Amino acid sequence: MASAALLLSLVSAAPSATAEQSASGALQRSFAAAATEYGVPERVLLGVSYLQSRWDGHGGAPSVTGGYGPMHLTDAKAALADAPHHSHGAEDARGDDARASRSALEAEIQDLAALPARLRTLERAAELTGIPEEELRTSPAANVRGGAALLADAQRRLGEEPSADPADWYGAVARFSGADDTATATTYADDVYDVMRSGQHRITDTGQQVALPADTSLRPDTATAGGLGLRTVDEDLTECPRTVACEWIPAPYEEFGEGDYGNHDKANRPSSQSIDYIVIHDTEASWDTTLQLVQDPEYVSWQYSLRSSDGHIAQHLRLKDVGWHAGNWFVNAKSIGLEHEGFLVNPDAWYTEAMYRTSARLVRYLAQRYDIPLDRQHIIGHDNVPGTVPSTIPGMHTDPGPYWDWAHYFTLLGRxxxxxxxxxxxxxxxxxxxxxxxxxxxxxxxxxxxxxxxxxxxxxxxxxxxxxxxxxxxxxxxxxxxxxxxxxxxxxxxxxxxxxxxxxxxxxxxxxxxxxxxxxxxxxxxxxxxxxxxxARVLTPRDGLAEVPVYGRAYPEASAYPAGVPVQAVTPLPYKLLAGQRYVVGERTAGEYYFATTFDSTDHTVVRGEELYYQIQFGHRVAFVKAADVRVLNT
Known part of the structure; x- marks a missing residue:
């Protein structure tokens, strides 16, 4: 309130146009001053900051991984949570009432003393600059100085001389990422140099005008990354585009008694079933906790995890197999799940540009591979997945939530x-x-x-x-x-x-x-x-119908099930699509059910019926209606 009062008094004073321009250029001048002070090319400093935060300060609030300010200086104590994502609410992540669900595990709080260096860069910046940690969190100018000091320190540790040529800072930029493997560090540096080549300009969240002119001739000296001394990741089984750094960290497929097994199901997609959806999640847990959970056979699973600080990707399942992540078995069987490191309910949740860009590249690759349309009928949040039956609706998850920037994400997707x-x-x-x-x-x-x-x-x-x-x-x-x-x-x-x-x-x-x-x-x-x-195409109840039932999954008619496969009830949700109402049409699909309730995958069966369904945008979540109940209109 005090800040608002101060702002009001400044506005009422009617400053001159020159003064307004001066105020809106303060952050740009901070980059220039910090670059001069620490001997870092301003272009490098601007490029790194853009990939971290797009130059936003977020009012001094931390990112989902405890990063502060335009340079995303990290103090991850602010981002740790005491429970994993899939223990929230009453949702059964597998989402199949043909197989009993198990209660979710609880994660242990990570030992703060064991946090990796990439989550403690603010502490190091304070040591290098002498600036108090609180000032580094809350002052954009101080934060930029801290980032410049870290880059200069990285250049020095690599044995490289300070240079006015941005091309000579590739290794330092790679080290700034905090990545512990060479592929992620160099992919991060490649992204920063791509920003510098293409240029960027925007007005930040505080009204600051910041510009980075394009330099299409810039070619980094990649040899400067030779002294990073980082590990080499296992990429042998990964299914990722070449433009990202991807590591194979498998989820276990194990049997542990009384017919119970985990933490996913074997399948043969897309030969057995088409892959129609990509589901965007956030982890509600730190990176280390996320990896511990997905490697536990008694927990649940998803295809990919993405790290916030540098965009690193870990793949856990082959894409042909089915993960337990969305809380709806029909969606699980026909989707790929991406978990992004973060916490939906952090008071000022924001995600790094590095993670947005890596995620977008991965989604573009998957969409092209499986012919998935790049729209919000097919690229959906976990919070858009419908409950399977009336009783499961209240327990469905709500991530990535209202702070995920879908507009920016789809711009990165090229749509x-x-x-x-x-x-x-x-x-x-x-x-x-x-x-x-x-x-x-x-x-x-x-x-x-x-x-x-x-x-x-x-x-x-x-x-x-x-x-x-x-x-x-x-x-x-x-x-x-x-x-x-x-x-x-x-x-x-x-x-x-x-x-x-x-x-x-x-x-x-x-x-x-x-x-x-x-x-x-x-x-x-x-x-x-x-x-x-x-x-858009819309649909409405066909003539003569006063109302149409709405479903949370598109299952086949009873006559489609072979002997030995229990018939799954086609249970309507407690909603009605009424005569005269219209809803936008998404996927058109035949009723399908993937029967997979045993560890021995030879018994798994895809049941496909004659009944056709349309997916519709019914509320915040999608839903399904039978094609026979509606007529489709072009508007």
Missing amino acids: PFVPSAGPRAAAVTIRPDYAQHQPPYTSCAEPGDTCAPHGSGAVRLHTAPDASAPLVKDIGLRPGGGDSTDGVNDTGARASTGQQYAVAERRGEWTAIWYLGQKAWFHNPRTQRTAVNVR
């Missing part, structure tokens, strides 16, 4: 969300300005507390075109009819960036969409749009 229709379009894509759009959230650290202000890709949905109107209700999430809230984990009245919805009505600065069988209104002013108009 930015852009308008494709005029003002009277029948559908919209949710797309608020991430940095400027800061809806309040609660219950980040403690129940009911107010989360720190932060950019968000999610918009709130109301029962009427009025900010004071109640939020829409989710009868599946709250069967008793309770109200939706602004809790960070409450998805009951939330639409997320990239999701597409059919327009129900427009009124002034407000737009209504069809959502969970009701009209849901969001503020969409012309001066700051929270959605763009698009063309």
